[in-house]
Amino acid sequence: MATAVKQGEPKNEHPSGGENVVVRFAGDSGDGMQLTGGQFTLSTALAGNDLATFPDFPAEIRAPQGTLFGVSAFQINFGSRAIETAGDQPDVLIAMNPAALKTNVQQVRPGGLVIADEGEFGKRNLDKAHYDSNPLEDGSLAKWQLLKLNISQLTLDAVKEFGLGNKEALRCKNMWTLGLSLWMFEREREPVIDWLNTKFAKLPNVAKANIAALNAGHAYGETAELSGEGLGTGHLPTHRIGAAPATPGVYRTVTGAEAISQGLVAGAQLAGLPMFFGGYPITPASAILHHLSRLKEFGVTTFQAEDEIAAITAAIGASYAGSLGITSSSGPGIALKGEAMGLAIMTELPLVIVNSQRGGPSTGLPTKTEQSDLYQAVYGRNGDAPMPVISARSPGDAFECAIEAVRIAVQYMTPVMLLTDGYIANAAEPWKIPDVSSLEPFPVKFLEKKPESGLLPYSRDEKLARPWIKPGTPDLMHRIGGIEKAVDTGHIEYGPANHQTMTEIRRDKVLGVADSIADQEIALGNSGGKLAVVGWGSTFGPIHQAVRKAIDAGKDVAHIHIRNIWPMPKNMNELLKSFDRVIVPEMNTGQLKTILRDQFLIDAMPVNKVSGQPFTITEIEAAIEEALS
């Protein structure tokens, strides 16, 4: 479970019945692999397995069929022990065409199962994937178990009676594959059937065909006595994958984009504010705009602006008028919003900026994940422009982080940057649904009456926050803007002493946020050891697993995961300095490492990966090994 830190994990890597399996579905971007993966995820979650997923799809909506760059893949790691990553090496690869095989097979564990749709391995597709000979025939896949099935033909046969055209009939291939997978891992078909009936309610024939394909795939597995048993990592017991131990409660699967949207709604409710969300379409951040657009009954107004700048400035306008202004984007869009963030800092208005990070710079890798916007979040504005930054580590964690971002924004009258990434936004995990009544409200109090001493729009409370005054309130008319403000009055003021004072106030106010956040905890291990592995964001899973393995092997290692990037918890200095060494794995060239060195004068060493793919556990293990040697 990626949402909760578990100290009491079983120590043995593969206790009886405890195993996990990594399955990767790969096909053409038009083959419905994300749908297949999503439904398999749901069935897996319903079976009580813990899981983590990794959707990996191309930037092109419909890349030319059969090409290497058009391959879309979906990986799921599920099992009866806590899962924190999408898995290093797939145990099973389902390849719908030669391109999908070529781009994915090298990652499959030696001895793993490769299921290929041989119906798609004609000369034309082989050429497109740059295969000189048919890999299903030439023995080049010898290190894996190969299962060749003419999935295309089997699907066509299964849906014949529904009279669909050839193209439409072949679209059911993904459901055939899903049916086979559900059989192999003893998953229920019912949720998928329900889902198909709902999805194609208006096209009953299509629904029936898809269900027939699903059943045919399932039946094929049953008849051919295929089994997923024994496919898990390493030396496996041969019985079905049991349910993962989990904290009692009601669960669902959730993606990061959903969890952030719901967390923002929760935050607005806890603050007692209507929400205004300004967004502009960008991958992978758009999903948040889509989710919130359907939640109008929660007092949510969504605005698809003409550009990224309008999206944030409209949100600032809404905050000025008394709503909770929120905007969201990914790296390039966040860059465009920079000047407006400065305006929110200067006018001291609450604002939440969500950055779903992706590979950069420039357009970079729109659909791949990276953590390379940390400098941008912490430092990326003109002037001394401090802003709190927090980062989510998983879909479930994103819910809490969103609430925390709202709390800091309204209590400190400041913009707050919430960092997530493409991986968290798209990945799904089982999530223990929080009890709403246990969330602590932080109701906003607007200034509504002129104080006896007179109106001072830039006076301060104990948190150094200025009063929030809604236009429309009688007798409290005042002017704000981006020009430096005079202390207390907020009038235009260019004086040197005033600028010094105001710059210090803005800095101290943001640093003061540290007073309202919890001390830094150790995710795994103890303080004062030989090595701390410090991470942030979506690298939580692989780091946690790798550190657990190292501890199990008797090594003196701890995992520290930072949620509050700016300001950091007050005990961070002392905690980090209690370790002999600190390494910082992150999906960039060493940004948190730099901040840690700068803030605490420690010799934090970088462990970097910028391939657009998450870290594998093995990679972190190797880094730990090296740091300890």
Added chain:
Amino acid sequence: MTEMTKVETTLKDWETDQEVRWCPGCGDYAILKAVQRTMPQLGADPSNTAFISGIGCSSRFPYYMETYGFHTIHGRAPAVATGVKLANPDLDVWIITGDGDALSIGGNHTMHLLRRNLDVQFMLFNNEIYGLTKGQYSPTSRQGTHSPSTPYGSVDRPASPCAFALGAGARFVARGIDVHKGLPDVLKAAHAHKGTSFIEIFQNCIVYNKDVFDEFAAKKTAADTQLHLVDGEPMLFAKGEKGISLNHDTLQMEVVDVTDGDWEAAGVIVHDVKNRSVAHMLVEMQFGEFPMALGVLYDDPRPTFEAAVVAQNEASSVGKTPDLQALLNKGQTWTVSENGADGPEL
């Protein structure tokens, strides 16, 4: 949205205690006074009024109005105002901008503001120059304008603010001159219009572009160079001796002579503020061949953006309760008991 309650105020109630920082003799002073004089006549409520500006000389305007005010960033006032109006549609919002702010750096926002038809008054102070940055040519500067950045004269053609506005879908287009006594009437018409009221105000930058509008703004020659448009009245100028007519062969406007006041015989057009085709011709009339058309060129309201957003927000919330717990529990859930997973709750 809800109809404004009329409030009694005087000009003084609209003045702030801030020292006005425009250059002595700047046309902005006249516009400021015209606005402060008009507000009491509108029955406007200072505490329900917000002036929102971008960056530039004109955009200092909010500091001098005893209302709510937001001096934002360059070009973005329309976007900020959009958020303000969507958060509180009842506020009376005025956008103050200039030719560089609205048509260069903020051109995109201006276009979308007009297209969406947010209910605001949009006052574009056009002085055909960047004043605050010391005199560079602007998007409305005439070809050949000499400035620090165009020492050999500008080579690009200027934008036409009113033609741009109409092209972007404006439902109210008007023109005024900073020191002109007709300006308050234009402001009143703009305020009465529900939707984005686009007002181009020729503003004299006495430091960097002095008297650039003199050929039509100068009092001495105004009778011959200005066409004052009034809804339902013939388009006459030069003391009624000339008028604007439509040439049915070329389908273009032309100046015609009017003899003995018989404008009908001369074929002079009667101004109809709701006629969009005529509005398109009016904004395209080139000064020189034609007089400068002033006053309300076009005024034909249609539903506002914020009204549509509010209506959709309400309609899509009908029958739904904002139950956060129910939202979180949505979809397929399953329960884990002390003994492990139970069956799914489908």
